[in-house]
Amino acid sequence: MPIEDAIKELATKVTDHGRALLTEEATKTAVVLPFIARVLGYDVFDPSEVLPEFTSDIGTKKGEKVDFAILRGGDVQMLIECKPIGAPLDINHASQLFRYFHVTNARIGVLTNGQYWHFFTDLDQPNKMDQHPFLRLNLLDVDPYALPELQKMTKSTFDLDSVLSAAEELKYVSGVKQAIDQLFAxxxxxxxxxxxxxxxxxxxxxxxxxxxxxxxxxxxxxxxxxxxxxxxxxxLQGQGVSMPAPAATSDPVEDSEGDEGPKDIETTFEEIEGFNIVRAIAVSDVPVERVAARDTKSYFGILLDDNNRKPICRLHFNRKQKFIGIVGEDKSETRIPIDKISDIYHHADAIREAVRRFA
Incomplete structure (x- = not known):
C-alpha cells in the first residue's frame, strides 16, 4: 500500500477514535504500531525488526526504556518515543529519548503523540540528538514535501545516507517556512x-x-x-474539480447562486484542502476517483460521480466563519460551523453516510 493511502487510513482512525485514546498505551496500539507496520513497513511482530520497550545497560537510568527501537541487521537505526494523543510534543519531556540516542547507534529519533510525528537526528553535534526536528508530519494535514523523505525511512527503501544528507536542508527550510509564516501573519x-x-x-x-x-x-x-x-x-482538472456553470437540475439543494459562470468563481487553496480531506474520508467506501467537485460562487460542492443529484457535502469558506454543509437524505442542507479545515474530520460519519447513500 502506498504510504499516502496508509497515512489516510490512520488519519481516519485518529479522527474517529482520537477522543478515546487517552493513554499512551492506547495511542501505541491504535496508531503508532499501525504506523510502523503500514507506513514504515516493518514487521511489528518480529523482534529483530521492531523491539518494544527497548532498554540499554549503558549510560541510562535504571528501569528507563524507549517505547520502540527499529533495527536493521541487528543494529538500532531508529528510536521511537510515544506520548498520548493530544499531548504536546515537548522536547523537555523526552529525556530518555535523548539519552538512548546518545548511547546507541541510532541516527534517527522519533517523538510522536500519534497525530504528530517529529523526526530528529544529530546535525548539531555528533551522537547527540538535536533540539529541533528535521521533519514534521501531521497525519491530519500532511505536507506533501514530507512524503518523499518519509519514504526513505521505510523498510523497502531505507536509505540512511540520503536521509541524513537531506536532513540539514529540511531542518532549516522548515524553520524558514515557519519564520515566513509568522512574518506574514x-x-x-x-x-x-x-x-x-x-x-x-x-x-x-x-x-x-x-x-x-x-x-x-x-x-x-x-x-x-x-x-x-x-x-x-x-x-484542478486533475483533482476532479470543474468550474463551468452547473447543468440545469431540479435538485432542491441547488440555488441560483450556483449558476454563476467561471469568471465569478475563485477556487481557493482552503477549498482544495477541504476537498482532499473529504476524499480521504470517502475512500473507505468508494474509489477516490468517484469523488468530484464543482465550485460555485456561493459554495464549493463535493459530489459523487460529478453528479449534482449525488451531493456529498458543501464547503462554505467564503466568509470569516467557515461552514461545512451536510446534505441529508431529503437533500436538505445542514450547515455546521468549523474553526479550521481539519475539523471536517469530525464529521466523517456524516460524510460516509452521504457517500453510501449514492454508492
Whole structure:
C-alpha cells in the first residue's frame, strides 16, 4: 500500500477514535504500531525488526526504556518515543529519548503523540540528538514535501545516507517556512520597514508604520492567494474539480447562486484542502476517483460521480466563519460551523453516510 493511502487510513482512525485514546498505551496500539507496520513497513511482530520497550545497560537510568527501537541487521537505526494523543510534543519531556540516542547507534529519533510525528537526528553535534526536528508530519494535514523523505525511512527503501544528507536542508527550510509564516501573519517592524522602503520614499512615522503593517498583512494574504490560484489552475482538472456553470437540475439543494459562470468563481487553496480531506474520508467506501467537485460562487460542492443529484457535502469558506454543509437524505442542507479545515474530520460519519447513500 502506498504510504499516502496508509497515512489516510490512520488519519481516519485518529479522527474517529482520537477522543478515546487517552493513554499512551492506547495511542501505541491504535496508531503508532499501525504506523510502523503500514507506513514504515516493518514487521511489528518480529523482534529483530521492531523491539518494544527497548532498554540499554549503558549510560541510562535504571528501569528507563524507549517505547520502540527499529533495527536493521541487528543494529538500532531508529528510536521511537510515544506520548498520548493530544499531548504536546515537548522536547523537555523526552529525556530518555535523548539519552538512548546518545548511547546507541541510532541516527534517527522519533517523538510522536500519534497525530504528530517529529523526526530528529544529530546535525548539531555528533551522537547527540538535536533540539529541533528535521521533519514534521501531521497525519491530519500532511505536507506533501514530507512524503518523499518519509519514504526513505521505510523498510523497502531505507536509505540512511540520503536521509541524513537531506536532513540539514529540511531542518532549516522548515524553520524558514515557519519564520515566513509568522512574518506574514504578524510582521515585525524591521520587515514592515523593509517592504515600505520599496514603495514609500518619505520618513516612516509611527502612524505610517501602523498603516504599512496592515498593508503588509493584507498584501501577503493576497500574494499567497494569487500564487496558489495560479498553480491550482493546472491542477484542478486533475483533482476532479470543474468550474463551468452547473447543468440545469431540479435538485432542491441547488440555488441560483450556483449558476454563476467561471469568471465569478475563485477556487481557493482552503477549498482544495477541504476537498482532499473529504476524499480521504470517502475512500473507505468508494474509489477516490468517484469523488468530484464543482465550485460555485456561493459554495464549493463535493459530489459523487460529478453528479449534482449525488451531493456529498458543501464547503462554505467564503466568509470569516467557515461552514461545512451536510446534505441529508431529503437533500436538505445542514450547515455546521468549523474553526479550521481539519475539523471536517469530525464529521466523517456524516460524510460516509452521504457517500453510501449514492454508492
Amino acid at each position: 504578524s510582521p515585525t517592524e524591521e520587515f514592515v520597514r523593509l517592504l515600505a522602503a520599496k514603495v514609500y520614499d518619505r520618513p516612516l512615522t509611527a502612524k505610517m508604520r501602523e498603516f504599512f503593517t496592515g498593508v503588509t498583512v493584507k498584501a501577503s494574504k493576497q500574494w499567497i492567494t494569487e500564487q496558489v490560484n495560479t498553480r491550482l489552475k493546472t491542477a
